[in-house]
Amino acid sequence: MKIIVVCGAGASSTFVAQRVRRAARERDIAVDVVPTALAMLDTELPDADVVLLGAHLGREADALRGRTSVAVAVLPEAAFTDSSGLTALSAALAVVGVSP
Numbered sequence: 001m002k003i004i005v006v007c008g009a010g011a012s013s014t015f016v017a018q019r020v021r022r023a024a025r026e027r028d029i030a031v032d033v034v035p036t037a038l039a040m041l042d043t044e045l046p047d048a049d050v051v052l053l054g055a056h057l058g059r060e061a062d063a064l065r066g067r068t069s070v071a072v073a074v075l076p077e078a079a080f081t082d083s084s085g086l087t088a089l090s091a092a093l094a095v096v097g098v099s100p
Helices: 011-026 038-047 055-067 086-095
Strands: 002-007 032-037 050-053 071-074
Parallel strands (some): 002 050, 050 071
């Protein structure tokens, strides 16, 4: 499963992506997690399964859902401070109907 983590500039999404990779690896869940900035999202979108938007980008969710069939979830603020990565991983799995 390819998960794209999106934030405004791409910096905080990098930290979340690293934590999600670790959380998935610890649970034997195969994922490809890619951090990106909102401006670069279209380059990663074609082969994505899930897009996780930072909470500050929540207003973009409906527009994104309207132009793609990729599952979209808005991360809670806690996902960016959760050092385990489980908050973001759980959000990605939930939006595609898989239990963590």
